[in-house]
Amino acid sequence: MNGVLPDSEIRELIRTGAIAADSPIIPEQIQPASLDLRLGTQAYRLRASFLAGRGRRIADRLDDFCMHQMDLSNGAVLERGCVYLVPLQERISLPPGLSAVANAKSSTGRLDLLTRLVTDDGTEFDRLPEGYDGPLYAEICPRSFSVLVRPGMRLNQLRLRCGQAVLTDAQLADLHAREPLVGDGQALIDHGLGFSVDLRPAAGDLVGYRARPHSGVIDLDRIGEYPAAEFWDELRTTEGRLILDPGAFYILVSRESVAIPADYAAEMAPFLAMVGEFRVHYAGFFDPGFGIGATGAGARGVLEVRCHEAPFVLEHGQVVGRLVYERMAARPERLYGEGIKSNYQGQGLKLAKQFR
Numbered sequence: 500m501n502g503v504l505p506d507s508e509i510r511e512l513i514r515t516g517a518i519a520a521d522s523p524i525i526p527e528q529i530q531p532a533s534l535d536l537r538l539g540t541q542a543y544r545l546r547a548s549f550l551a552g553r554g555r556r557i558a559d560r561l562d563d564f565c566m567h568q569m570d571l572s573n574g575a576v577l578e579r580g581c582v583y584l585v586p587l588q589e590r591i592s593l594p595p596g597l598s599a600v601a602n603a604k605s606s607t608g609r610l611d612l613l614t615r616l617v618t619d620d621g622t623e624f625d626r627l628p629e630g631y632d633g634p635l636y637a638e639i640c641p642r643s644f645s646v647l648v649r650p651g652m653r654l655n656q657l658r659l660r661c662g663q664a665v666l667t668d669a670q671l672a673d674l675h676a677r678e679p680l681v682g683d684g685q686a687l688i689d690h691g692l693g694f695s696v697d698l699r700p701a702a703g704d705l706v707g708y709r710a711r712p713h714s715g716v717i718d719l720d721r722i723g724e725y726p727a728a729e730f731w732d733e734l735r736t737t738e739g740r741l742i743l744d745p746g747a748f749y750i751l752v753s754r755e756s757v758a759i760p761a762d763y764a765a766e767m768a769p770f771l772a773m774v775g776e777f778r779v780h781y782a783g784f785f786d787p788g789f790g791i792g793a794t795g796a797g798a799r800g801v802l803e804v805r806c807h808e809a810p811f812v813l814e815h816g817q818v819v820g821r822l823v824y825e826r827m828a829a830r831p832e833r834l835y836g837e838g839i840k841s842n843y844q845g846q847g848l849k850l851a852k853q854f855r
Contacts, residue, residue, distance in 0.1 A: 501662030502828035503532050503764045504597075505787075509659065512594075521588040528653065531786040531831035532764040535604065535653035536616075536635060537588040542569040542648075545582040548638055549617075556619045557584070557636055571650050576716055579645045584617070585637045588651070592632040599627035599659045602766070602784050607654045608803045609851035610717065611643035611710060611748045614654045627657075642805075643710035643748045644730065647718040654719075658764070658784055664826040666763075671824055674760070680824075682756030682790075682797035691768060691821035694800060697754040698815035700848075704735040707751040708850060709744075717853055727854040739815035743806035751804055752848040754816060756797030758790035761830050765789075765822040767800070787827060788834025799847055 504512075506529050512518045521539065528535040544566045551557045561584070569575050569583075577583050593599065601616035602625060615624040619633045637655055639648075648654075666674065668688050675686045687693035698706045708731040717725060734741060734749070743749065759765050765785040790798035802819060813819075 500826075500828050502660065502664040502826040504659040504661065505827055505829050505831040506531055507832050508828065509534050512659070517592050517594055519590055519592075522651075524589070530656065531788060531833055531835055532827065533656040533658045533784055533786070534589075535656045536601070536637065538571065538637065538648060538650055538652045538654065539586040539588050540570065540572050540650045541586060542571055542575065542577070542639075543567075543584045544569065545584055545638075548582050548640070550624070551617065551619050551621045553620060553622055557617060557621075557634070558619075571648060574647050574649045574718075577639055577641050577646050577648055579641045579643065581640070583639045585639060585648075587635040587637055589657075590634045591627065591657075593627060593630055593659075596629065596661050597659055598629045599631070599657050600766075601625040601627075601655050601657050603655050604653060605783065605801075606719075606851040606853070608783055609750060609801065610646065610719075610853070611641070611803065611805075612646060612654065613640040613642055614638070616655060616657070643712075644714055645716045647716055647720075649720065652719055656784060658766075660825070661828055664828075666824045666826070674763070674824070678758075678760045680758050680760075680797075682758070685755075687818065689821070691823040692757065692765075693818045693821045694753040694755045694757065695816045695818045696802060696813060697752050697799070697848075698736060698741055698813070699739045704737050705733055705848065706736055706741065707734040707749055707848065708732065709734055709750075710748040719853065722852050723855045725854050727850055730854065731850065741813045743804065743811045743813055745806050745808055745810060747806055749802075749804040749806075750848070750850060751802040751813075753800040753802060753820075756790060756799050757785075757822060758797040759785050759787055759824075759835070760791070761787045761834055762827050763787060763824050764827055765824045768821050768823050785822065786835035787831050788836055791834065791836070801849060 603614045714730045767783045
């Protein structure tokens with residue numbers, strides 16, 4: 500059956516060796532509809548981001564772009580504004596009919612830590628075509644904060660799919676009629692499920708956060724360690740609008756509470772720049788069971804927003820993104836928030852897990 504591969508089929512690919520690794524893959528890497536990828540022991544500081552190009556290997560092109568090599572074994576700092584390439588512990592040999600797409604994990608995006616998958620023979624970031632057989636690399640560019648990383652850290656994840664199973668708008672509307680996808684019942688369906696920004700919170704006037712430009716280093720392993728005020732400025736308004744500054748990075752929240760039923764997965768599509776001088780910076784995976792929980796009321800999506808060339812006025816209820824839904828090839832054995840550590844289930848406006 501066409502669709503996104505669930506956890507059980509990911510385990511089977513690991514068992515058969517289609518997905519292999521330098522050290523054994525641990526259960527915590529296997530999510531309901533994706534596989535977390537782990538950093539290896541070395542990093543290369545690059546003078547520029549690059550793709551291997553058709554018929555070329557990453558390893559053969561490193562001499563053109565590498566400034567120096569770093570050992571991550573005892574931890575190393577990736578500096579803000581620099582570009583790094585890290586060989587991942589996993590490698591993959593995609594069986595016939597399977598392709599894959601990668602994305603940053605939630606905490607990675609909330610730290611403005613641009614992380615993209617690159618491969619041999621690659622002409623696109625974050626895409627593995629059917630039949631790809633080779634190593635995997637993470638290109639990492641810290642945009643707002645310098646970060647301390649170690650081998651085994653999981654910054655991005657891989658979603659595997661068989662064929663094409665994206666829902667049309669008509670199919671999405673039918674699904675919403677059967678299993679409500681939005682908490683208040685009002686769904687904007689146009690090339691996916693649209694969602695808007697919340698700048699009129701039900702309580703208080705806190706609407707988001709803006710990254711401070713000159714902060715300290717964040718050790719990604721230290722959960723709840725860092726005072727938010729040292730890294731973020733709070734954004735408060737009672738006017739229902741916010742002026743975005745060029746080059747600044749923001750954490751905001753969607754007005755809608757969304758849900759992903761158990762037999763479906765979703766991906767946040769990059770927003771079109773033609774509607775304004777900003778974009779929801781990171782696309783992201785939403786696993787089956789997101790926003791369902793015990794109440795089924797949905798969960799709001801956290802928005803990672805970067806403004807571009809000109810200041811831009813963002814207003815309450817303005818549409819800023821869309822979720823593209825697709826079928827699962829089979830129902831996962833575990834859902835998001837059930838039996839696994841899901842840091843953002845039932846979330847509202849929330850920073851990455853390293854902050855308190």
